[in-house]
Amino acid sequence: MKMERHLPADILKPFVEHYLFIESEQGMENRVLPDTSVVMSFRYRGTISDEVAGIKNNLPGTVITGLRKSVRLINYLAQAATLLVIFKPGGAAPFFKEPLHEIFGVSLALDDLIGRQKVAEIEEQLNEVNDSFQRIAIVERFLLSRLYHAKADxxxxxxxxxxxxxxxxxxxxxxxxxxxxxxxxxxxxxxxxxxxxxxxxxxxxxxxxxxxxxxxxxxxxxxxxxxxxxxxxxxxxxxxxxxxxxxxxxxxxxxxx
CATH class of the missing domain: 1.10.10.60 (Homeodomain-like)
Incomplete structure (x- = not known):
């Protein structure tokens, strides 16, 4: 397992805590406890699934996960890799028009909130590069294009x-x-x-x-x-x-x- 943390660009620091790359060579399982951060994930290789209350689901390529009150198991198959955007508490709201309590307890394909075409463009760009900093730059351009409010509440x-x-x-x-x-x-x-x-x-x-x-x-x-x-x-x-x-x-x- 390889994990890398990176800090966001200055303009995104009020909203984003950090970026986290997770790469699994042989497969692994993470036990993820409830937290106060909304998380957006961009899978650029392999297959990732989650398990909540004994129910397993393969996750879409790009996912937004709301806050939850129960533990969640994340299963990474061999060679799976993903980039996580860990928002600060309350930091995800300026990027979405939808109220965030509507995604409480669920992991939702980002397509459902912003449309498939835009998500497909981001996924294609992420798959074409091989460098962490390039992937962060792609995601940050996407986030800035979605920033509806320049200041947090x-x-x-x-x-x-x-x-x-x-x-x-x-x-x-x-x-x-x-x-x-x-x-x-x-x-x-x-x-x-x-x-x-x-x-x-x-x-x-x-x-x-x-x-x-x-x-x-x-x-x-x-x-x-x-x-x-x-x-x-x-x-x-x-x-x-x-x-x-x-x-x-x-x-x-x-x-x-």
């Missing part, structure tokens, strides 16, 4: 920062009380831009923070309490949905993103 970005600073343990009601907007319009705006509700977004942040900062010397029950879980059964249920495993199984064996 400052109010939603502010709330995203507050949720992340609070490690997902933020009362949405309290958060909205500090904003110049009422709850229902805020919720609708947040869902449209980030791809999910403030509550679900906070839940993803909370569990990822717990996993990324897990210390095996700390009792798991104590770690769950520190993350704001006061019901162990609720914590284990959420964790299994999120990772596909119990906390014990996950921290003993899993490799994840």
């Amino acid at each position: 400052s109010l939603i970005q502010q709330t995203i920062r507050q949720i992340r600073m609070g490690k997902g343990m933020v009362r949405i009601k309290d958060l909205v009380s500090t904003l110049p907007i009422s709850h229902d319009p805020f919720e609708k705006r947040f869902r449209k831009i980030t791809g999910t509700s403030p509550k679900q977004f906070s839940s993803i942040v909370r569990l990822r923070n717990l996993i990324e900062n897990y210390n095996p010397t700390v009792d798991l029950t104590e770690a769950a309490l520190s993350a704001g879980y006061f019901d162990q059964a609720h914590f284990i249920k959420d964790f299994r949905t999120f990772t596909g495993q119990t906390p014990y199984e996950f921290f003993r064996s899993t490799i994840y993103w």
Whole structure:
């Protein structure tokens, strides 16, 4: 397996976190946990499939994947290769007219949003080059041609920062009380831009923070309490949905993103 990360051009930095190349010589499986980033993928070689809730599907060449609340398995056959665009939280919205919550929990062929002809042009160009930087240049030209809004929504970005600073343990009601907007319009705006509700977004942040900062010397029950879980059964249920495993199984064996 070969993985390369690249940063976006300056004009795209407010929206794109990084690009990630994944190339598999002999085939592999990645366990992908829920995250707060919408991801766009451009497969330029081989076959890639995913598995969600036990259902396997071969993925189209160019895919956009929305936020989700459950684990996803990505299977790369031998010689498969793809370029991923990892958007910042809320960063994909300026490139699409459609509200992003409509793709929550799914991986959708990009054709369904922008038309087959344009996607076919990008796929053909990517297949004709053999250099990572050339592929990034092709994708960046495509992204710039789709940039409908030059700036991210400052109010939603502010709330995203507050949720992340609070490690997902933020009362949405309290958060909205500090904003110049009422709850229902805020919720609708947040869902449209980030791809999910403030509550679900906070839940993803909370569990990822717990996993990324897990210390095996700390009792798991104590770690769950520190993350704001006061019901162990609720914590284990959420964790299994999120990772596909119990906390014990996950921290003993899993490799994840």
